[in-house]
Amino acid sequence: MSEADAGTxxxxxxxxxxxxxxxxxxxxxxxxxxxxxxxxxxxxIGSAMFDEHDHDVVDAVxxxxxxxxxxxxxxxxxxxxxxxxGGIVWVLTPKPGRAGFVEPADIAEAAPTAGxxxxxxxxxxxxxxxxxxxxxxxx
Numbered sequence: 001m002s003e004a005d006a007g008t009x010x011x012x013x014x015x016x017x018x019x020x021x022x023x024x025x026x027x028x029x030x031x032x033x034x035x036x037x038x039x040x041x042x043x044x045i046g047s048a049m050f051d052e053h054d055h056d057v058v059d060a061v062x063x064x065x066x067x068x069x070x071x072x073x074x075x076x077x078x079x080x081x082x083x084x085x086g087g088i089v090w091v092l093t094p095k096p097g098r099a100g101f102v103e104p105a106d107i108a109e110a111a112p113t114a115g116x117x118x119x120x121x122x123x124x125x126x127x128x129x130x131x132x133x134x135x136x137x138x139x
Contacts, residue, residue, distance in 0.1 A: 001026055057083075063091045077115075089134075119133065
């Protein structure tokens with residue numbers, strides 16, 4: 001990766017709102033994830049991300065999600081089990097035209113059922129889009 005590309009990836013990780021010492025859990029990891037983005041997030045937070053086997057309370061969850069991964073509502077509910085109050089979930093999906101593309105409407109439909117709402121979307125890399133989900137405020 002060129003220095004310019006590395007800088008762009010680091011800016012994306014920063015744009016996703018991560019900061020030094022954040023605890024981040026990564027779900028849905030597979031060999032198709034964006035390794036440069038993963039590395040930039042870990043560089044920014046100063047540690048490795050937790051995986052699905054860790055049960056520590058985290059500030060954020062990264063969920064790599066593809067169209068054939070199963071039930072998105074179930075995955076979102078599962079992502080909340082270790083999420084600290086006020087934490088966020090970033091759903092990373094393949095961009096249009098890529099294998100495993102997920103319609104944004106599918107995320108928007110699944111989020112409320114899981115107790116979340118879509119707050120923003122962003123391009124995470126050349127192949128992945130990011131959708132930020134936050135827990136609904138409790139009454």
